Amino acid sequence: MIDWSEQDMRVSRTELKKAHERLQELSIPLASLSKKQLKNLPASDYFMAELMALADISSAN
Incomplete structure (x- = not known):
């Protein structure tokens, strides 16, 4: 069994950037x-509220 208390669970900045890029790609469709x-x-209520806010954006400011 893995002892998770001894594992380094930090996420690198590169991995965070890649995750944000994947989310941006998902937002287009x-x-x-x-x-x-x-x-x-x-989807959850929070996610739906964010999607509805995205739908209300008509152009980039």
């Missing part, structure tokens, strides 16, 4: 969905 389509997604 989600941003193109209509609000009706977004409501049909199986």
